[in-house]
Amino acid sequence: MHIGEEIFKVMKEQGRTTVWLSRELGCARTVVYRIYERPSIDTALLLRISKLLNYNFFTYYNDFF
Secondary structure, eight states: OOHHHHHHHHHHHTTOOHHHHHHHHTSOHHHHHHHHHOSSOOHHHHHHHHHHHTOOTTHHHHTTO
16 A cells, blocks of 8 residues: 555545645645655644545555554
């Protein structure tokens, strides 16, 4: 599982853009593009993104237990 790819996929399904996410996170678009490339992510950042997209990305990690 590649969390950055999953974030990108959910964003596209919701019709959101990289510009929108960068604005909501308060960072540059280049930072968001780097998030998409990450195979793992800090839990605090994942929580913020989960809340913004109203999607629980943490469920992907539940499958490992």
